[in-house]
Amino acid sequence: MAGSFEASDGLSSRERRALETLLTRLGDDEFVLAERYTEWQVRAPSLESDLALANNAQDELGHARLWYDVLADVGLDERALAYERDPADFRHGTLVELPFETGDWADAVLRSYLYDVAEDLRLEALTASSHPKIADRVGKIRSEEKYHREHARSWLERLAEDDDGRGRLQDALDRLFPHALTLFEPAVPPRLGAKASENDVAKAAAVDADVVDLGLRTATLEELRSEWLSIVVPFLESLDLAVAVDRDAENPEADLDALLPDARGRDGAHTEAWFDLHDELTRTYRELGRTETTTIMEAPDG
Amino acid sequence: MIWEVFRQERPGEYHAHCGNVHAPDRELARQFAAIQHGRRKPTNSLWVVPRDEIGEIDAEDVAFGGTTDKSYRWATTYSTAGADASEVAESEDDQADAEQRRGES
Structure with missing residues (x-):
């Protein structure tokens, strides 16, 4: 049953909850990853790679804004979402919130690769979304994401050429892979100002089923994860990296679930690093007594 | 290694020199040039040329x-x-x- 999202008023509570949950997971991933990328500013291995990553960070911030903007239709403005929200109410996967080890460029490019492949797949599953604004915005975002994937792949291939670089990639992969799997976890509906309900955690899977059932996204998280694995595992193995997943195992799904970290982000549980990052990224807003987000361009339409 | 970058604004126009990028090989030179020289001005095409290959x-x-x-x-x-x-x-x-x-x- 496809819902009608043509008009934002008159949404049923089920439709509204599915919409909010989908858009916060999309927007939060982009927003938080951009914040982390920004830490590389003036610290990347060369001026060129510095600019390339800064470019990607700026793209991701723009994408976060495109997703948050759709929530404005249901009365949630950017200020509430970005600056006023309880950090525990963010729904990004833990992959994007982990801090970088100082100078560990292998982590930055591998993380970007794992994330950008996942993002491409989920955008593909949004191209025929029943929500016209979501469907419209996918094209703009995908045109920029292609560059991100090529950039990450180029770096991975080059870092994997010698033992030192490959060793660094393997360390980063062992650390990041379980967190990358959180990208495919169902999100607990964010409270977004409403009172928390005890059953929220148990609702995550059901709400994601609603997202698909209402046609907001046309693939399930399981399908996206399996597609993602079919792309990233062979590629990483082609670089002589060992991936902690046996796709021929008897029960690969259970093996993957066992790899998941305790805090998955999507479930509202985060690593300590997120609370530090959130504190930092809202500091200027708080200390200068800001009351709104800064915009230099007109709000996206369509 | 330095790659000189030439930018063409519209199809049919000449590629004009617009700067350079450091990159270890052609593929990365193309990717870096796209960000450094193709992002802020209208661009139809970029050439990247190893500096040593240019005769003067x-x-x-x-x-x-x-x-x-x-x-x-x-x-x-x-x-x-x-x-x-x-x-x-x-x-x-x-x-x-x-x-x-x-x-x-």
Whole structure:
């Protein structure tokens, strides 16, 4: 049953909850990853790679804004979402919130690769979304994401050429892979100002089923994860990296679930690093007594 | 390794030198050039060329021409009365453009 999202008023509570949950997971991933990328500013291995990553960070911030903007239709403005929200109410996967080890460029490019492949797949599953604004915005975002994937792949291939670089990639992969799997976890509906309900955690899977059932996204998280694995595992193995997943195992799904970290982000549980990052990224807003987000361009339409 | 970058604004136009990028190979040079030189101005195409592959001959090597004033050759200095044929008007426009560019460079 496809819902009608043509008009934002008159949404049923089920439709509204599915919409909010989908858009916060999309927007939060982009927003938080951009914040982390920004830490590389003036610290990347060369001026060129510095600019390339800064470019990607700026793209991701723009994408976060495109997703948050759709929530404005249901009365949630950017200020509430970005600056006023309880950090525990963010729904990004833990992959994007982990801090970088100082100078560990292998982590930055591998993380970007794992994330950008996942993002491409989920955008593909949004191209025929029943929500016209979501469907419209996918094209703009995908045109920029292609560059991100090529950039990450180029770096991975080059870092994997010698033992030192490959060793660094393997360390980063062992650390990041379980967190990358959180990208495919169902999100607990964010409270977004409403009172928390005890059953929220148990609702995550059901709400994601609603997202698909209402046609907001046309693939399930399981399908996206399996597609993602079919792309990233062979590629990483082609670089002589060992991936902690046996796709021929008897029960690969259970093996993957066992790899998941305790805090998955999507479930509202985060690593300590997120609370530090959130504190930092809202500091200027708080200390200068800001009351709104800064915009230099007109709000996206369509 | 340094790669010189040439930018073409619209199809059919010349690629004009716009700067350079450091990159270990052609593929990364293309990717870096796209961000550094194709992001802020309208761009249809970029060339990346290894600096060592560029041949140069300069004013110390040879006496170049182009130092005498040949502006009398420009048809724009003639005044005519009445409407010109469209070919003449177009040609004059082209020459006026060329002259203006020459003045700007």
